[in-house]
Amino acid sequence: MGLARIWATILMTPCAYFWGRKWNLLDLVTAAMFVSIHILCLFAPFYLSWTGFFLALVLGNTTAMAVTLSYHRNLAHRSFRLPKFLEYFFAYIAVLSGHGSPIEWVSTHRHHHQYTDTEKDAHSPLKGFWFSHMGWILDSNRRFGRYGGLRNVDDLKRQSFYKFLHHTFLLHSFILGVILYAVGGFPFIVWGMGVRMVAVYHGSLAVNSAGHTWGYQAWNTGDLSKNLWWLGVLADGEGWHNNHHAFEYSARLGLEWWQIDTTWYFIKFLEVLGLATEVKQPSEAQKKRKALEAKTTIASHEISYGD
Template sequence: MSTTTTAPPVQKRLAWAPILYMGGLHVLALLALAPAFFSWSGLFLCLALHWLTGGIGICLVYHRLLTHRSFRLHPKWLEYPLTMIGMMASEGGAIGWVADHRRHHAHSDEEQDTHSPLQGFFWAHMGWFMVTDENSRHTDAYYKRWAPDLFRDPIHRWLDNTFILFPLGLFALLYVAGQYYGGLGMSWMIWGGFVRTIFVLHTTWLVNSASHIWGYRSHATRDQSTNLWWCAALTYGEGWHNNHHAFQTSARHGLDWWEVDPTYMAIQAMRLVGVASDVKLPKIRKNADGSLIETDVRPAVPPTTAATPQEVLAEVQETHV
């Protein structure tokens, strides 16, 4: 007689800190419905800071630089103030963000995926950060496994531990500056702070949810990632997500001429002024029927098997060869 044992189910707990913080931001953003708090300068700050904190801070710095190392910065210390801009988006510290995203690529569209679409749109969009378990908790062991390059850096560790000070500090700065500029403190804080943060969060999350459901696929990746034009428009090129999953270390996500990629344009501008180099790109050729042949920048995740942390990190390290 033989007996079999099964592993106990992973115990999930509500992550109250992000639930309360994100929930509070959503409630505070509703103050924008009051006409008394509207100003054109506040709306301008909302859009400008969406680009700065979301487009530069998250898309360019957190994602293409820190997670995938698709280019280098010169001098290296520029990485730290740019990371601070990313922290103002209220998406957490860079080490945790990078670790979660590398885990996503290693197990894309599987149960172990950080924000797997297998569990529904809401989970992939925002439900995933409301729950924590032993596999996703942001511990030193988790960081050492998925983001050892950043975890070894004492400055990045300090920034990760103090990240909450940066969005809160920006909210306070907007209020003080707005009061000085004609008594618009509440307007600037609500529109440039709360509304802008919610806008950044949901546009970022759309890449995890909508760009794994709707859109078209140019590459036969092992997941269900898609290219979604309206998501790309909202996320400065991040919505060309199937292209990204095919070439994860590529600095360019929009690979066809009409796939506009503002984040890559920003990287090109940085290269022209000498602060970016070693920009990783796939070389694209076309078959006679117009289909793409991809060469040079190999996929970071093998097309038929889930990648290990070592395989994901090997691709990151390749950018420094």
């Protein structure tokens, strides 16, 4: 048994029981990290400064967009292609968000699309709003055991860079914290790690919870995904979630001109520079076909109810 497998076994072995379930070491470490960064936020009023605010703003927007651009649209859905050096660069910036490794994130998201809003969905609000927002992250045995672990990300597991990030992702955030402390002391930790990570976490996690609870459906996707305008603005375009579930291959989620999608704007900029290629988005014919399928489904339901 290799060292990595031994370490994984240690992390996943139940070691505590409270709140009606078993907790392993990974769950406890994850919970401790969440609590720690939220506690750091409590110090923000005492270290209030424009420098700290702009640090959180710039670093937060950078790492948040890296998650949507790299983890989500590039790696999970292959909505566009990048040169390897740029693909790895954006993936590394996304690691600094604290959202876990690319392998784990992409695996969970692909399973989410495979089993959307069913018992096997990792974070459906069918199990409660809190569960879909944060609770699912704190139950790794259920999360990985429900659909058999990391079996749908062989494309990433074949690459040494992603395997390295998978085993060291916490280390990189720690290094960033050390650098911030060396440059600006404890105030930079409060704003650059605490405030920034809490804002990015809840903005991203709201796509799983609010994005499947509130808003409207432009497409009949057979799930609870919604388009939510304020989430579209706050989450770099991810809030147009019903659009995404209708056309999950699309690099563009804000399909209407008025649907703000800052990640798409950046992808388009990379395409103009010749750095993003094979950029996918639904054609008008595909949209009409999807709309026709929806009308057919609704009509069949009405006939069924009439009988």
